[in-house]
Amino acid sequence: MSGAAVATAGARAPGLSRSMSRSRRVKDRAFRASLWACGFLALLPLAFIVWYVLVKGVSALNLDFFTKEPAAPGEPGGGIVQSFVGTALIVGMAIGMAVPLGMLAAIYLSEYGRGRLASAVRFVAEILLSTPSIVAGAFIWAVVVVAMGTFSALAGAIALTVLMWPIITRATEEILRLVPQELREGALALGVPRWKTIARVVIPTAGSGIFTAIMLAVARGMGETAPILLTALGQDFLTTNPVAPADAVPLRIYNYARTPVLSQHAIAWGGAIVLLAAVLVLSITARFLANRQQRRIR
Amino acid sequence: MSGVEAVRQEALTDDLGSRRIEVHDLNAWFGSLQALRDVAVVAEPQAVTSIIGPSGCGKSTLIRCINRMHEEVLGARVSGKVLFDGQDIYAPDVDPVEVRRRIGMVFQRANPFPTMSVLDNAVAGLKMVGRLSRGELRRRSEQALRQAGLWDEVKDRLDEPGGKLSGGQQQRLCIARALAVEPEVLLMDEPASALDPASTLRIEELIQDLKTQFTVVLVTHNMQQAARVADWTLFMLYGQVVEFGPTRKIFTSPDDKRTEDYITGRFG
Ligand SMILES: Nc1ncnc2c1ncn2[C@@H]1O[C@H](COP(=O)(O)OP(=O)(O)OP(=O)(O)O)[C@@H](O)[C@H]1O
Ligand SMILES: [Mg+2]
Numbered sequence: 001m002s003g004a005a006v007a008t009a010g011a012r013a014p015g016l017s018r019s020m021s022r023s024r025r026v027k028d029r030a031f032r033a034s035l036w037a038c039g040f041l042a043l044l045p046l047a048f049i050v051w052y053v054l055v056k057g058v059s060a061l062n063l064d065f066f067t068k069e070p071a072a073p074g075e076p077g078g079g080i081v082q083s084f085v086g087t088a089l090i091v092g093m094a095i096g097m098a099v100p101l102g103m104l105a106a107i108y109l110s111e112y113g114r115g116r117l118a119s120a121v122r123f124v125a126e127i128l129l130s131t132p133s134i135v136a137g138a139f140i141w142a143v144v145v146v147a148m149g150t151f152s153a154l155a156g157a158i159a160l161t162v163l164m165w166p167i168i169t170r171a172t173e174e175i176l177r178l179v180p181q182e183l184r185e186g187a188l189a190l191g192v193p194r195w196k197t198i199a200r201v202v203i204p205t206a207g208s209g210i211f212t213a214i215m216l217a218v219a220r221g222m223g224e225t226a227p228i229l230l231t232a233l234g235q236d237f238l239t240t241n242p243v244a245p246a247d248a249v250p251l252r253i254y255n256y257a258r259t260p261v262l263s264q265h266a267i268a269w270g271g272a273i274v275l276l277a278a279v280l281v282l283s284i285t286a287r288f289l290a291n292r293q294q295r296r297i298r
Numbered sequence: 299m300s301g302v303e304a305v306r307q308e309a310l311t312d313d314l315g316s317r318r319i320e321v322h323d324l325n326a327w328f329g330s331l332q333a334l335r336d337v338a339v340v341a342e343p344q345a346v347t348s349i350i351g352p353s354g355c356g357k358s359t360l361i362r363c364i365n366r367m368h369e370e371v372l373g374a375r376v377s378g379k380v381l382f383d384g385q386d387i388y389a390p391d392v393d394p395v396e397v398r399r400r401i402g403m404v405f406q407r408a409n410p411f412p413t414m415s416v417l418d419n420a421v422a423g424l425k426m427v428g429r430l431s432r433g434e435l436r437r438r439s440e441q442a443l444r445q446a447g448l449w450d451e452v453k454d455r456l457d458e459p460g461g462k463l464s465g466g467q468q469q470r471l472c473i474a475r476a477l478a479v480e481p482e483v484l485l486m487d488e489p490a491s492a493l494d495p496a497s498t499l500r501i502e503e504l505i506q507d508l509k510t511q512f513t514v515v516l517v518t519h520n521m522q523q524a525a526r527v528a529d530w531t532l533f534m535l536y537g538q539v540v541e542f543g544p545t546r547k548i549f550t551s552p553d554d555k556r557t558e559d560y561i562t563g564r565f566g
Contacts, residue, residue, distance in 0.1 A: 191395050201413075
């Protein structure tokens with residue numbers, strides 16, 4: 001009796017599902033394999049770049065590389081310390097300008113921006129976001145370098161600010177908009193003024209998402225060459241003077257890659273390793289924070 | 299007891315009569331959609347006034363107009379008068395921040411602050427505006443959590459984020475948060491809509507308790523709840539007042555046929 005019941009059930013339900021699932025499983029597998037292949041293909045260029053840059057440049061990485069000024073052409077040794085210091089100086093100053101500007105604009109757009117001014121700000125950020133960086137560089141050359149009468153780290157930082165500000169603004173605005181309206185209302189209904197609601201509830205809730213936006217902007221700014229060339233010019237000597245011409249790692253790579261001197265090629269590859277590593281660390285941290293953030297807001 | 303404390307105590311005990319809310323000719327819009335039409339109602343001190351009516355009839359809109367939260371919605375507009383302590387809260391020289399501090403609100407959906415602990419959530423309002431010491435904040439937090447009937451359940455979890463509590467606990471946390479700033483009126487928008495019967499009962503007991511001090515306005519979908527806790531009941535339809543009166547009268551001998559139909563479950 002019970003054996004028959006089991007047999008019937010066994011003959012019907014699982015048989016049906018097995019025949020359905022067989023063709024489905026084949027399709028599913030083929031589909032998954034092709035997706036996997038696509039993903040692999042997308043990874044390939046990055047893996048290749050990292051590998052190639054490492055192979056070419058790793059020999060240049062030594063203490064002198066990070067601590068010495070360039071050696072005279074043809075002489076061995078030397079480093080590009082002034083490029084690292086210059087990049088730190090320029091990007092540091094750019095962060096100092098772009099972060100407050102970008103945050104304020106983002107807060108304005110997401111918390112107050114209802115009128116025509118808001119549309120204008122959003123429009124400007126949109127345009128700047130797609131402006132070629134060399135155009136930004138040329139513009140800052142015309143209004144800052146010419147006016148100051150000298151190329152400088154400061155001019156470079158202003159050019160990077162023009163590029164980084166809209167990234168921070170748009171990304172931060174998006175993140176602030178993800179903060180549920182109910183939380184703002186919850187604070188306002190307690191008799192908390194609007195600006196305090198923003199400072200104590202909205203921004204903390206958006207939290208690390210704002211860091212993500214900043215890091216993506218820094219990663220972008222750090223690798224820029226053209227605007228730096230037109231504004232900071234380049235520098236062979238170590239200096240931290242913000243109103244003197246300054247060097248930057250991507251600029252140094254650009255200059256060394258165009259010379260026939262082989263030792264300089266190696267140093268350019270070394271610079272590429274450092275730049276790549278910094279950008280990867282920033283992007284991966286940004287991604288990690290963004291994932292964690294998403295889990296918290298939900 | 300400090301001087302400030304003494305004044306506050308006095309304010310609590312005397313003059314509860316001034317906490318009366320009168321709504322006159324209130325109209326409210328969302329863009330071009332009119333959500334309230336010529337609403338008039340009175341909320342007496344030391345009493346619970348409940349607002350009932352089908353979904354979308356404007357209950358939430360009405361109570362959000364009473365503490366100037368309606369205008370926070372993009373494109374929202376209000377006309378008419380809401381008198382609190384005899385003063386129109388929509389008069390041009392009135393600061394909405396002050397109105398909201400004195401007229402507290404519990405929202406339809408619990409909204410604890412996710413970045414704050416249970417302890418901090420309960421005193422979020424005090425923390426953000428006042429300058430109280432840590433010890434004082436802790437004391438006030440415990441007081442508010444006890445008042446909201448939550449203390450015993452959370453006293454060992456005070457440092458966890460507010461969002462980790464259960465739905466019913468979160469709602470009571472929001473009630474504690476509203477009570478901690480010592481408002482004079484408490485507006486509650488379906489505070490028990492997402493709760494099980496036991497939690498609902500606790501909230502109803504809490505409301506009974508609160509009305510000795512506050513003017514309470516309660517939006518509810520639950521007829522029995524209105525009958526149990528409210529002294530006055532307002533029945534609304536399509537943004538308009540159908541009937542307003544003592545709860546007993548609304549539930550036993552309403553003047554309007556539509557009220558009777560709604561109460562007896564014939565529509566809505
Ligand atoms: N933010 C908004 N934007 C536009 N229209 C809205 C908004 N909120 C509510 N409304 C509209 O206003 C009317 C009244 O809504 P309200 O939220 O006051 O209803 P309610 O009586 O509280 O309903 P419920 O019992 O479902 O909570 C409805 O027609 C609704 O669609
Ligand atoms: Mg509602």
